[in-house]
Amino acid sequence: MASLAQQIGGLRCPPLSTSRVSNNSTRQNQKKPNSLRVVSAVTISNAQTKEREKLKDMFEEAYERCRTAPMSGVPFTIEDFHSALDKYDFNSEIGTKVKGMVFKTDAYGALVDMTAKSSAFLPVREASIHNIKHVEEAGIVPGLQEEFVIIGENEADDSLILSLRSIQYDLAWERCRQLQAEDVVVKGKIVGANKGGIVAMVEGLRGFVPFSQISTKSTAEDLLDKDLPLKFVEVDEEQTRLVLSNRKAMADSQAQLGIGSVVVGTVQSLKPYGAFIDIGGINGLLHVSQISHDRVSDIATVLQPGDTLKVMILSHDRARGRVSLSTKKLEPTPGDMIRNPKLVFEKAEEMAQTFRQRIAQAEAMARADMLRFQPESGLTLNADGILGPLTTDLPAEGLDLSDIPPAEDS
Numbered sequence: 001m002a003s004l005a006q007q008i009g010g011l012r013c014p015p016l017s018t019s020r021v022s023n024n025s026t027r028q029n030q031k032k033p034n035s036l037r038v039v040s041a042v043t044i045s046n047a048q049t050k051e052r053e054k055l056k057d058m059f060e061e062a063y064e065r066c067r068t069a070p071m072s073g074v075p076f077t078i079e080d081f082h083s084a085l086d087k088y089d090f091n092s093e094i095g096t097k098v099k100g101m102v103f104k105t106d107a108y109g110a111l112v113d114m115t116a117k118s119s120a121f122l123p124v125r126e127a128s129i130h131n132i133k134h135v136e137e138a139g140i141v142p143g144l145q146e147e148f149v150i151i152g153e154n155e156a157d158d159s160l161i162l163s164l165r166s167i168q169y170d171l172a173w174e175r176c177r178q179l180q181a182e183d184v185v186v187k188g189k190i191v192g193a194n195k196g197g198i199v200a201m202v203e204g205l206r207g208f209v210p211f212s213q214i215s216t217k218s219t220a221e222d223l224l225d226k227d228l229p230l231k232f233v234e235v236d237e238e239q240t241r242l243v244l245s246n247r248k249a250m251a252d253s254q255a256q257l258g259i260g261s262v263v264v265g266t267v268q269s270l271k272p273y274g275a276f277i278d279i280g281g282i283n284g285l286l287h288v289s290q291i292s293h294d295r296v297s298d299i300a301t302v303l304q305p306g307d308t309l310k311v312m313i314l315s316h317d318r319a320r321g322r323v324s325l326s327t328k329k330l331e332p333t334p335g336d337m338i339r340n341p342k343l344v345f346e347k348a349e350e351m352a353q354t355f356r357q358r359i360a361q362a363e364a365m366a367r368a369d370m371l372r373f374q375p376e377s378g379l380t381l382n383a384d385g386i387l388g389p390l391t392t393d394l395p396a397e398g399l400d401l402s403d404i405p406p407a408e409d410s
Helices: 002-010 018-068 078-088 165-181 246-254 341-346 348-371
Strands: 097-106 109-113 120-123 145-153 160-163 186-193 197-202 205-210 227-236 241-245 262-271 274-279 282-287 308-317 322-326 379-381 387-389
Touching: 097 120, 120 145, 145 165, 160 165, 165 205, 165 227, 186 205, 197 227, 197 241, 205 227, 227 246, 241 246, 262 348, 274 308, 274 322, 282 308, 308 341, 308 348, 341 348
Parallel strands: 120 160, 205 241, 282 322
Antiparallel strands: 097 109, 097 145, 109 120, 145 160, 186 197, 186 227, 197 205, 227 241, 262 274, 262 308, 274 282, 308 322, 379 387
C-alpha cells in the first residue's frame, strides 16, 4: 500500500488551468452563435426571395397592364399630354415670338419667365423703341405679361435674350404706312441735321426732312429739339427710307385758316415793326399797328416772347406763306389790349363774330350795287344793308345773301 501511495503521491498531476476552462467554455459558447448565424441566413434568404417574387409579380402585372390597357388609371388623356407639351415646349429659334411674364427688373433689364429651362433676359436697349435708361420707363414691371421675340442666346448659361423693340419697330412702320395713306399731319421732333436737311423722330422712327420741304426760314440749329408739323412723302421699310415734308403739312394747315377766324398763338420774337406769332407751326405777323386801337410805342410793354394769346386772321397769302394777324379787331373798347388783355382774350370769339358780320354786310352791299344794274333780279337794298325783295309779299327782314343765285351772263 505504501508503495502504492508513494507511487500515487509520486504522481504529479498538472493543476487545473483557468485558461483551459475559459477556453473550453468559450469554444462552447462560440458554437451557439454559429448555429444562430445559419438560422438567420436562412431567414434573410427567404425574406429576400419573397420580396423579389413580390416585385416580379408587380412588374409582370404592370407589363401586362401596359400591354393591354396602357391608359388605365391615368388621370389625363393624350390630348392633355399634347396640351402640356404645347405649353411648356416652344421653339427657341431666333425670330420666334414667345409669351412670358416679367418677374424681376434691375438697372440692366428684366428677367422673364417663359416656362423654359432657364429664365430669359430683356436688356434695357431692347425694352423700347425709344431711348430709356430703365425698363420701368417703358411700363415693364414685375407681373407684366407680354409677347417678346427671341433675338439671341447667352452662351454663359444658355438663357435666351428677348426684345420688345423689334416688335415695336415693325408696328411703327405699319403705323407710318397707315398715316401716309390717311394723309395725316403729325408732329415730329427734330433731333439732328445734315447737309441735305434735318432728322425728325416720328412714331419712334428717324425720318428725313429735306431743306426744300421746310417752309420756315429758320436754320437747322434753331429747329433742334423743336416739334414741326409734318406729312409723309415716302414710307419704305425695306429700304429703311422715311421721307417727310413740312411744306405739305403747312399747306394743309393754312387751308384751314379763314379771314376773321380766331386762333391761339405763341409769341416767337419781337421786332420794331411787330411781333411774330407761331400759330400751329405757321409764323404770322402781328404788326404794331394791329396790336391796339391806342398807339403802341414799345411792343415789349405789351408782349413778350413766350406769351400765349388769341389773334384774328386778317389776311392770308398762301402763295407767299404770309399771314397777317390782329388783336386790335378783338378789343371790346379801344385800348383794352394795353389795359386789360385778359378781357380781350375772353371776348375774342364774340368780337370776331361781329367783325365777320361786318365783312359779310360789306360784301352784300357790294353785290347789291352790282344787282342794281340788273332790275330783273327783283331785289333791292334796304337801309340796313340787307338785300330784300321789291314786292311787299315777301318777308320784311329780307333774304339771306347765301340764298341769292349768281347772275347769269347774258
